Amino acid sequence: MTGHIAKLLDYYIVKKAHHRFRVNTPETYCLAEKFAAAGMDDVSRSAARLRWVLEQEKPVFFTGEKIALLRTVTTIPEIFTPAEFEALKKNHTIHERGKVSNINVCYPLLLDSGTRKRRKEVKSAADFKKAGDKKTLVFFDALLDTLDALDAFAGKYRIEAERTGNKTSADIFSRIPREKPRTFLEALQFLRLLHYAMWCNYNYHNTLGRFDQYMYPYYKADIDAGIITREEALELVEEFFISCNKDSDLYPGMQQGDNGQSMVLGGLNPDKSESYNELSDLCLDASLELRLIDPKINLRVNKNTPLELYDRGSALTKQGLGFPQYANDDVVVEAMKRWGYSVKDAYNYVVAACWEFIIPGKAMDIVNINGLSFIRALHEALDAPWNSFDELLDRVKEAIVSQASLIMAATANVYMEPSSIISLMMEGCVENGRDISLGGVYNNYGIHGTGLSTAVDSLAAIQKYIFDEKIFTKDELKEMLANNFEGSDKALHTLRYDAPKMGNDDDKTDALATRLLDWFADSLEGRRNDRGGVFRPGTGSAMYYIWHSKEEKATPDGRRKGEAMACNYSPGIFSRCRGPVSIIKSFAKPNLVRVANGGPLTIELFDQMFRNQDATRKVALFIKSYIDMGGHQMQINAVNRDTLKDAKKHPENYRNLIVRVWGWSGYFVELDEVYQDHIIERMELQL
Numbered sequence: 001m002t003g004h005i006a007k008l009l010d011y012y013i014v015k016k017a018h019h020r021f022r023v024n025t026p027e028t029y030c031l032a033e034k035f036a037a038a039g040m041d042d043v044s045r046s047a048a049r050l051r052w053v054l055e056q057e058k059p060v061f062f063t064g065e066k067i068a069l070l071r072t073v074t075t076i077p078e079i080f081t082p083a084e085f086e087a088l089k090k091n092h093t094i095h096e097r098g099k100v101s102n103i104n105v106c107y108p109l110l111l112d113s114g115t116r117k118r119r120k121e122v123k124s125a126a127d128f129k130k131a132g133d134k135k136t137l138v139f140f141d142a143l144l145d146t147l148d149a150l151d152a153f154a155g156k157y158r159i160e161a162e163r164t165g166n167k168t169s170a171d172i173f174s175r176i177p178r179e180k181p182r183t184f185l186e187a188l189q190f191l192r193l194l195h196y197a198m199w200c201n202y203n204y205h206n207t208l209g210r211f212d213q214y215m216y217p218y219y220k221a222d223i224d225a226g227i228i229t230r231e232e233a234l235e236l237v238e239e240f241f242i243s244c245n246k247d248s249d250l251y252p253g254m255q256q257g258d259n260g261q262s263m264v265l266g267g268l269n270p271d272k273s274e275s276y277n278e279l280s281d282l283c284l285d286a287s288l289e290l291r292l293i294d295p296k297i298n299l300r301v302n303k304n305t306p307l308e309l310y311d312r313g314s315a316l317t318k319q320g321l322g323f324p325q326y327a328n329d330d331v332v333v334e335a336m337k338r339w340g341y342s343v344k345d346a347y348n349y350v351v352a353a354c355w356e357f358i359i360p361g362k363a364m365d366i367v368n369i370n371g372l373s374f375i376r377a378l379h380e381a382l383d384a385p386w387n388s389f390d391e392l393l394d395r396v397k398e399a400i401v402s403q404a405s406l407i408m409a410a411t412a413n414v415y416m417e418p419s420s421i422i423s424l425m426m427e428g429c430v431e432n433g434r435d436i437s438l439g440g441v442y443n444n445y446g447i448h449g450t451g452l453s454t455a456v457d458s459l460a461a462i463q464k465y466i467f468d469e470k471i472f473t474k475d476e477l478k479e480m481l482a483n484n485f486e487g488s489d490k491a492l493h494t495l496r497y498d499a500p501k502m503g504n505d506d507d508k509t510d511a512l513a514t515r516l517l518d519w520f521a522d523s524l525e526g527r528r529n530d531r532g533g534v535f536r537p538g539t540g541s542a543m544y545y546i547w548h549s550k551e552e553k554a555t556p557d558g559r560r561k562g563e564a565m566a567c568n569y570s571p572g573i574f575s576r577c578r579g580p581v582s583i584i585k586s587f588a589k590p591n592l593v594r595v596a597n598g599g600p601l602t603i604e605l606f607d608q609m610f611r612n613q614d615a616t617r618k619v620a621l622f623i624k625s626y627i628d629m630g631g632h633q634m635q636i637n638a639v640n641r642d643t644l645k646d647a648k649k650h651p652e653n654y655r656n657l658i659v660r661v662w663g664w665s666g667y668f669v670e671l672d673e674v675y676q677d678h679i680i681e682r683m684e685l686q687l
Contacts, residue, residue: 001289004064005238011062012246013292018070021060025075032081043135043418043435045079047142050201050421051149052077057200059160061169067189067239068157068169069196071247076202079417092415095366097252099202100416100437102260102353102368104209105425106361111190111214114179115147122147122430129433136433139420143430146420150177150197183227187218188240194425195244201421204252205260205353208244208295209360212265212280219279230282237279237286244294259294260353266309267300268329270347276309284312288319297324298351303628310620317605317636318616325355325600326623331632332357335596339444339534355540355568355633356446356598361427364440365533366414367597370407371448371541374455374516375552375565377403382478382556389467396459397519404447404523404535411445412530443533446597449520450541451565452513453502453572457557460500460509481554484561496558496574503571504578505585514590521594538597539569539632564677569633570602580605580622588629600633601626648676 001009011017031052035045053073060070080088088094110118126140158173172189181187191208198206222228228236244261251259265283266276287297299313313324329347336346336357345359352358356367380402381395416437423429423436465471472480472491485492500509517539524535554561558574566572569587577583580603587601605619619636626634 002235008242021072022074023072028078031077036081043138043142046418047145047420049079053200054149054153059157061164061166066168067192067243069192074250092413100419100422102205104207104350104360108214109425116178119147125430142420184218184222192243197421203419208263209350211263216277216279234282237282241286245292248294261294262351263295264298264350288316291319299324300327300329301627302329310624314616314620317638320638322637325635327633328627331593332596335593355600362441365444367446369411369445371450372403373450375451378455389463400519401523439531443531444536445529446536448538448540454565456502456513457572458555459512461495461556484554492558501575503575503583503586505582510586510589517590517595536597537595538599539595540599541568568602569599584626588631592632596632600635602635604637
């Protein structure tokens with residue numbers, strides 16, 4: 001690590017000295033009332049908000065900084081008054097905050113052209129559609145206003161750079177964003193500007209996508225021309241990574257760290273060649289050296305990926321970062337093609353905010369529109385008439401289909417605020433005169449499947465103890481569940497710790513998981529949403545593993561009401577699995593290509609598993625084995641239960657302790673207690 005990077009880390013991450021530049025935030029509805037009084041349409045409001053926020057921002061530089069931009073305005077105003085928003089909700093489905101979010105733009109649409117060229121393209125499209133309706137013309141005006149706002153904002157930073165003697169930044173901001181970057185450094189600063197501007201328009205969970213692909217030409221040109229060395233390029237990448245952490249505490253999310261700043265490295269090209277390159281390697285070096293929670297690294301791998309790349313990834317995991325997350329091209333690409341993505345686009349997939357798969361610059365997919373609860377389906381089945389195990393399974397299938405139908409019906413007529421900044425970086429928006437909020441090339445919806453292992457373990461327990469061994473009856477089980485296992489300590493222990501569990505490579509139990517996931521996929525197959533897209537099932541849970549567990553009654557696997565279910569695609573909390581190898585064998589068996597919306601096999605390994613190079617190699621082999629078996633996605637957490645418990649008692653001693661929560665990593669001491677406790681409860685495995 002260079003002295004320059006060490007100073008930036010100390011200033012921004014350790015001391016957080018930049019927080020002193022934050023100003024009193026504007027009222028949440030300071031603009032909305034004015035917009036409403038003026039009778040402005042939503043497209044104009046969104047563009048006006050971005051311009052207003054950028055005008056309020058005050059340029060700040062740290063000594064010697066090469067990649068600038070700092071949030072000083074800490075609250076992004078709403079564009080609708082509360083009354084207007086309530087009126088919208090009466091006629092529309094509002095997903096999350098009602099913003100365009102959780103997608104990946106095509107940065108090169110602005111990065112590789114500059115605002116000057118992009119402005120010409122917008123004006124040309126506007127002239128072509130000059131006879132169009134008023135909404136179309138308003139949209140083009142908003143795009144032009146946004147480009148002007150970006151130029152003006154960069155101009156403020158140029159002036160401040162000149163005033164403070166930062167000649168490097170002054171030169172950069174004299175050209176970008178109007179012109180295409182000339183160097184790798186200029187491209188990094190341009191990317192930082194675009195990423196920053198999306199947040200200033202309240203477009204959250206903006207991923208960095210395939211950074212190593214679209215930034216590689218700039219890196220390679222500088223290396224080949226002798227403008228920079230590899231070591232100097234690493235310093236620039238590290239400074240860019242630090243910039244992702246300056247304002248991350250201001251980003252919307254379930255918890256600090258849940259901000260969607262994901263980066264995807266490597267992956268197969270359509271001709272099956274490997275895209276992993278020198279810049280991919282630099283990104284791993286930077287993340288390993290900095291040990292920051294952003295950007296969150298995702299590695300695209302396949303059956304031919306060399307073990308050395310898994311070694312590199314495991315070195316990151318060893319640091320306790322909770323990433324990289326691995327995605328298997330052999331499964332994911334096929335899944336994307338099955339759902340109607342073109343071959344070229346399928347090979348260009350990235351990870352959205354957490355782990356859902358999406359296409360850069362083309363997909364207005366809502367990858368987390370809702371979650372189906374396998375536990376709820378199980379309870380509905382238990383309450384219905386059944387006298388045999390096959391009849392119970394039939395009831396479960398019916399409940400899954402019914403629940404899925406209700407979820408799909410509830411997705412109709414989605415409304416999202418327009419976003420001109422994102423529309424400028426999504427294919428087809430300028431050409432069609434249509435804001436991205438109204439749809440993109442792809443408009444698919446992803447539905448999570450939560451509580452899978454709890455449902456599987458419950459069914460396996462019923463099969464064994466009611467039908468095979470006849471230890472208790474159906475009515476006795478129902479009574480125990482109704483009483484939350486009060487007075488049934490022996491049965492509770494048996495169900496929790498002795499019953500069959502998914503994760504033990506037991507074909508009979510694992511076949512139940514395959515059935516449940518196939519029924520989930522079947523329930524969505526062939527169904528279309530009102531934007532013409534498909535519904536994609538997945539094995540992820542997001543925050544539903546907390547929400548659904550609170551709602552659901554006791555389950556036959558020995559889980560009491562309100563107790564946790566597993567996060568994502570992983571063994572139940574009470575499972576006593578034979579070991580990590582049995583887990584990956586179990587979890588590779590289902591037809592994962594059918595449920596690949598996203599949702600990694602999530603495993604906690606005892607941190608002593610990384611004690612030396614040989615041990616870390618075992619972890620790499622373990623991950624590669626799951627991918628080679630046909631696993632779709634995987635994330636590993638290096639944890640130590642004693643450390644986590646002590647961190648909960650003495651947070652002041654563990655400010656930099658990082659853990660993987662569900663699809664993101666965060667600082668353990670900054671998490672709500674419910675998430676801390678769940679992480680402590682997860683299995684701590686050894687190889």
